[in-house]
Amino acid sequence: MCTTCGCGDPELVPVELHEKILAGNDRAARHNRAHFLESGVLALNIMGSPGSGKTGVLEATAKAAAGKGWRLGAVSADLATDNDARRLERAGIPSRAITTGQACHLDAELVHRSLHGFPWQASDVFFIENVGNLVCPAIYDLGQAANVVVLSVTEGEDKPLKYPVMFKTADLVLITKCDLIPHLEVDLTRIHDALARVMPRPKAFEVSARTGAGMDRWIGWLDELRARIPRPAEARVHTHTHAHGPHGAHSHGPGEPHDHDH
Amino acid sequence: MHEYSLVESLLRRVEEEARRHGALAIHKLTMRVGELSGVEAELLQTAYDTFRAGSICANAELVITRIPATWVCPQCKEPIARGGVLVCPTCDVPAQLDEGSDALTLDGIEMEVP
Numbered sequence: 001m002c003t004t005c006g007c008g009d010p011e012l013v014p015v016e017l018h019e020k021i022l023a024g025n026d027r028a029a030r031h032n033r034a035h036f037l038e039s040g041v042l043a044l045n046i047m048g049s050p051g052s053g054k055t056g057v058l059e060a061t062a063k064a065a066a067g068k069g070w071r072l073g074a075v076s077a078d079l080a081t082d083n084d085a086r087r088l089e090r091a092g093i094p095s096r097a098i099t100t101g102q103a104c105h106l107d108a109e110l111v112h113r114s115l116h117g118f119p120w121q122a123s124d125v126f127f128i129e130n131v132g133n134l135v136c137p138a139i140y141d142l143g144q145a146a147n148v149v150v151l152s153v154t155e156g157e158d159k160p161l162k163y164p165v166m167f168k169t170a171d172l173v174l175i176t177k178c179d180l181i182p183h184l185e186v187d188l189t190r191i192h193d194a195l196a197r198v199m200p201r202p203k204a205f206e207v208s209a210r211t212g213a214g215m216d217r218w219i220g221w222l223d224e225l226r227a228r229i230p231r232p233a234e235a236r237v238h239t240h241t242h243a244h245g246p247h248g249a250h251s252h253g254p255g256e257p258h259d260h261d262h
Numbered sequence: 263m264h265e266y267s268l269v270e271s272l273l274r275r276v277e278e279e280a281r282r283h284g285a286l287a288i289h290k291l292t293m294r295v296g297e298l299s300g301v302e303a304e305l306l307q308t309a310y311d312t313f314r315a316g317s318i319c320a321n322a323e324l325v326i327t328r329i330p331a332t333w334v335c336p337q338c339k340e341p342i343a344r345g346g347v348l349v350c351p352t353c354d355v356p357a358q359l360d361e362g363s364d365a366l367t368l369d370g371i372e373m374e375v376p
Contacts, residue, residue, distance in 0.1 A: 010286055015279060015371045021268055021293075022366065024275075105264055136264035139300035139366070161345075164331075165300040165364075193347075200333070200348040200356035 025140055028108035032115075032143025039121040040232040041073075042225055043128060045142050047166065048150030049159075050132030053176035053209060055084045057150055057218075058127055059091040060209035064219050065125075070226075073123030075114050077106050077131045084129060093127070094119070105136035108143055125222060134159075138166040146171040146225060151204075153177050157190040164198040172221060173204040179211045265301060265309040268366075272310070273317050276371055280318050285373035288322040292370040297331035298359065299366040322372075329365055333357040 020026065036043040048054050055076070062072060074095040076084040082097030089095050098106065098114045111128060120126055128144060130137040149170040151159060154177060160167040167173065173195060175188070188206065195202040205221070207214035272291075280288060295303045303326045310324045333342040335350030336358040342348060348357040 010374045010376050012289060013283065013285075013373055013375050015283065015373060016369070017279070017371065018367055018369050019275070020367055021272055021275075024271055103267070107267075135300065139264070165298050168298060168359075168364075196347045196349070197345060198348070200358070202348075 022139065022141075025108050028112060029141035029143040032108055032112055033145075034143075035115075036126070036143060036145070037229065038232060040229055041120065041123055041126050042222070042229050043126045043142075043144045044222075045128050045130060045137075045144035045147045046150060047130045047134075047137045047147065047170075048132065049134050049152075049155060052132070052150045052152045052155065054129050054132065054150045055087050056209040057174055057176055057207065058088055058093065058129065060207075060212060060215055061127075061218070061222075062088075062091045062093050064212060064215035065222070068219065068223075070124040071122055072125050072127070073118075073120050074127040074129060075111065075118070075120075076127075076129040077110075079104075079131065088129075094123070100131055104131055104133050105140055106130050106142060107140045111142045124226065134163040134166045138163075138169050145229065149173045151175055151191070153181055153184060153186050153188070153191070157187060158194055160191070160194040160198045167195060167198040170199060171203065173199075173202075174218060175204055175206045176209060178206045178213060179208040265305040266313070268301065268306065269309040269313045272368060273313060273319060275368060277318055279371055280373055283373060283375055285318070285375050287374045288319050288371060289374060290323050290325060290370075290372035291319065291368065292325045292327070294327050294329055294362060294365045294367045294369055296329045296363045296365040298364040300364075301366055303328050329362040331363040332360040333363075334360055 046054050058074065072093045074088050074093050075098050076088060076095055077098040077100050078084055079100055082099065085095040085097035096114060096118050098110060106128065128142055147169050149166060151173055153175060175191060192204060195204055205214055205217045207218055276288060276291065295301055295306065307324060307326060314320055314322065333348055334357060335342065335353055335355060337353040337355055338350060340350065340352065342357045349355065350357060
């Protein structure tokens with residue numbers, strides 16, 4: 001009721017929120033992150049334009065990391081096909097396809113659902129291959145430990161300047177298809193310069209999935225990240241009963257520490 | 263075109279808040295959209311106008327405040343020139359994004375309550 005004169009008319013009330021539009025996604029991402037961490041899985045969000053070489057670089061990663069003894073795993077998002085997941089399977093990476101239909105990006109909930117019934121816990125390094133798109137995926141946290149943006153040398157030296165949001169979120173940029181440089185008019189220093197104008201801590205490795213050149217640096221970087229992830233103690237390997245309601249209701253084994261809300 | 267899915271989240275959130283307050287109608291929404299939020303304010307407005315029909319926001323205007331992106335040195339606080347390399351030329355430390363530059367927030371709802 002109107003409190004000014006008591007007339008009984010409805011009243012206009014301002015409600016202050018200052019809340020992130022993506023708060024719901026961020027919550028789901030924290031949930032995923034807690035699961036990855038407690039299972040000792042290094043999860044990476046692999047983003048880049050269509051055709052930048054995301055799948056190719058992952059195939060080459062399986063080859064380059066063969067001596068490491070890592071167990072790899074992946075989910076691969078595509079609008080319409082499961083071709084990429086099948087390619088990764090053939091390369092020896094247990095994979096599942098996420099067909100997103102009209103959705104131009106992955107969100108944390110979609111990743112969470114795709115992990116059900118898939119033995120992601122059995123991986124040491126787990127790749128989440130996002131939809132080929134340099135715009136939308138950038139703002140959705142999936143629960144990954146790091147963001148990797150794949151940029152091929154054929155895409156134009158100023159690409160980072162055109163898509164600053166994507167490159168700002170990158171922890172690492174993989175400059176792919178470097179074996180093509182002799183056939184192109186591309187100046188790598190200009191790509192690195194563009195990255196320095198959109199990333200405060202620019203980090204980029206030049207690689208070729210075809211020849212394997214530069215892949216050792218990428219594997220070394222993954223190794224560093226893996227070292228930072230605590231190995232799950234025996235006692236913490238638990239049976240996890242997943243009763244996921246619409247709000248992600250969750251029941252955990254006794255004594256399971258959790259840093260996300262239920 | 264993730265603006266459509268963002269509007270869906272926005273409307274869901276507003277409906278939740280309206281229920282909590284027992285609102286009769288929503289009159290206005292205010293949002294902040296930073297230049298580096300990854301969202302195009304105009305597309306967001308179009309998506310909102312498409313989806314609000316039939317929702318509690320049918321007659322609510324959406325007021326978007328756009329915030330330009332600015333980077334600053336975290337040590338000497340000097341701003342980094344627009345388009346420049348994101349390292350402070352004096353202190354040689356990585357630049358920091360100013361608050362709001364990548365904001366994507368619902369700041370306020372003006373609602374009619376009984």
